Amino acid sequence: MSSKLIRYVASLFGSFRDLVPIIVVIGFFQLVVIRQPIPNIGNILAGALLVAIGLSLFIRGLEMGLFPIGESMAYAFARKGSLTWLLLFAFALGFGTTVAEPALIAVAGKAAMIAAQAGVIDSTADAQSSYALGLRLTVAVSVGFAIVVGVYRILKGWPIQYLIIAGYCGVVIMTIFAPEEIIGIAYDSGGVTTSTITVPLVTALGVGLASSIKGRNPMIDGFGLIAFASLTPMIFVMAYGMLV
Amino acid sequence: MELLTRLISTALLTLRDVMPIFAVIFGFQIIVLRQRIPNLRKMLTGLVYVLLGLTLFLVGLEEALFPLGELMAQQLTNPEFIRGGIASASEALNWADYKWVYLFAATIGFATTIAEPALIAVAMKANSVSGGSIGVWGLRVAVGIGVAIGIALGTFRIVTGTPLHYYIIAGYLFVVVQTLFAPRIIIALAYDSGGVTTSTVTVPLVAALGWGLASTVPDRSPLIDGFGLIAFASLFPMITVMGYAQLAEWRIQRARRKHMSAGD
Numbered sequence A: 001m002s003s004k005l006i007r008y009v010a011s012l013f014g015s016f017r018d019l020v021p022i023i024v025v026i027g028f029f030q031l032v033v034i035r036q037p038i039p040n041i042g043n044i045l046a047g048a049l050l051v052a053i054g055l056s057l058f059i060r061g062l063e064m065g066l067f068p069i070g071e072s073m074a075y076a077f078a079r080k081g082s083l084t085w086l087l088l089f090a091f092a093l094g095f096g097t098t099v100a101e102p103a104l105i106a107v108a109g110k111a112a113m114i115a116a117q118a119g120v121i122d123s124t125a126d127a128q129s130s131y132a133l134g135l136r137l138t139v140a141v142s143v144g145f146a147i148v149v150g151v152y153r154i155l156k157g158w159p160i161q162y163l164i165i166a167g168y169c170g171v172v173i174m175t176i177f178a179p180e181e182i183i184g185i186a187y188d189s190g191g192v193t194t195s196t197i198t199v200p201l202v203t204a205l206g207v208g209l210a211s212s213i214k215g216r217n218p219m220i221d222g223f224g225l226i227a228f229a230s231l232t233p234m235i236f237v238m239a240y241g242m243l244v
Numbered sequence B: 001m002e003l004l005t006r007l008i009s010t011a012l013l014t015l016r017d018v019m020p021i022f023a024v025i026f027g028f029q030i031i032v033l034r035q036r037i038p039n040l041r042k043m044l045t046g047l048v049y050v051l052l053g054l055t056l057f058l059v060g061l062e063e064a065l066f067p068l069g070e071l072m073a074q075q076l077t078n079p080e081f082i083r084g085g086i087a088s089a090s091e092a093l094n095w096a097d098y099k100w101v102y103l104f105a106a107t108i109g110f111a112t113t114i115a116e117p118a119l120i121a122v123a124m125k126a127n128s129v130s131g132g133s134i135g136v137w138g139l140r141v142a143v144g145i146g147v148a149i150g151i152a153l154g155t156f157r158i159v160t161g162t163p164l165h166y167y168i169i170a171g172y173l174f175v176v177v178q179t180l181f182a183p184r185i186i187i188a189l190a191y192d193s194g195g196v197t198t199s200t201v202t203v204p205l206v207a208a209l210g211w212g213l214a215s216t217v218p219d220r221s222p223l224i225d226g227f228g229l230i231a232f233a234s235l236f237p238m239i240t241v242m243g244y245a246q247l248a249e250w251r252i253q254r255a256r257r258k259h260m261s262a263g264d
Helices: A002-033 A041-080 A083-099 A102-117 A125-156 A160-177 A180-192 A198-212 A218-222 A225-243 B002-033 B040-077 B079-083 B095-114 B117-129 B136-160 B164-181 B184-196 B202-216 B229-263
Strands: none
Touching: A002 A041, A002 B040, A002 B095, A041 A083, A041 A198, A041 B002, A041 B040, A041 B117, A083 A125, A083 A198, A083 B002, A102 A125, A102 A180, A125 A160, A125 A198, A125 A218, A125 A225, A160 A225, A160 B164, A160 B184, A180 A225, A180 B164, A180 B184, A180 B229, A198 A218, A198 A225, A198 B002, A198 B117, A198 B184, A218 B117, A218 B184, A225 B184, B002 B040, B040 B079, B040 B095, B040 B202, B079 B095, B095 B136, B095 B202, B117 B136, B117 B184, B136 B164, B136 B184, B136 B202, B136 B229, B164 B229, B184 B229, B202 B229
């Protein structure tokens, strides 16, 4: 019991260390640059303690829960040997994790405001919310598609750079034709889709698949799913901006 | 008491956000795979830890760091603060007057990246898969430097008002050329690190910075120019992570050469 406690205290300490840079930056700017006292210092310390406890719990949960789930599902699909089900699962995972992502909901709402301002859609609440919903579904489909392509790449062992470079060319070509007000949102939507729960799960899935297939190297072939999930939304969102 | 209700409501929100993920996983597990899950209890405990951890993490951030960070982003982008160093009020601000903004952008980008849980997860995985040759801290610092450069350049872009796509396309070209020379083993991980950097901690603070800057710099629209910082933060880590691997490889080769010439 006591060794468990010591381990926990050590991990808590490690999580505190992860927060030190933020505290230093905020402290420096508040005291030296803006020259204001730090307000509610008690609140801030309590909050930092919560963050550290939360982070160490999360990391413990990763090793016990999320990583093993992703890997065991990868092994189970490899044993089952059905490509259709695996790809269907990949799509469902990508779509399901993205469609309800809070960051995406926020971005889609702002995008609808921009579109209304630019006169692309009516400025009624109805038109805006249907535009935002369409955008969310577009991004979710694009992430589902990305995970399917990424999983298929792992199975085939294709080098990732050719696919990603082709994707970049797609982004550049779309940028030429897309309306200007959508470009910033499209570029940002690549980054906001991948949440804190999705990333460990998808990474474990990719690495698990690559290690269960003969001739694949988990380091070279197992990573890369997140890269696809950050790339395709840019292309799909610009396409959405052109069509709507 | 107020904290407790906040904790409970955040826990419920987190649970709602992960529901679709769990539905997909358990749906496929039960309907398609139909296998007994080994160590089911331990896994479920782990999931509870993840949810609980994420909840505490979010509440703590909202309690402590976000309000101050967002306030700071507003204060630093406030024209009155920026004018502090300038003698006459009529003089137009030029891009160099925003030096504290760039410094804040770079340091807060680095600091939030180091605390980003998704990046910690990927770094742990990369460390175990690579048999320890990719260090957890090495990767996190490399990504942090990438985000720092990205956000600083992104704020510079908002101040100067140059089009976003020039920067991004130039960055892509750089990534493509660098890929030709980078060690093969790092490429997929480097591409991944672009997407994982921008999550729970970084996005709210960076969005506040972009929004504040775009609404105070003359002739910028927050709705249009406020976007784009995340794109910068996703692009540059690819470059710095590949650079990190290239540096490591170069040092190994140099040591080997030294070793060989010493053996002669």
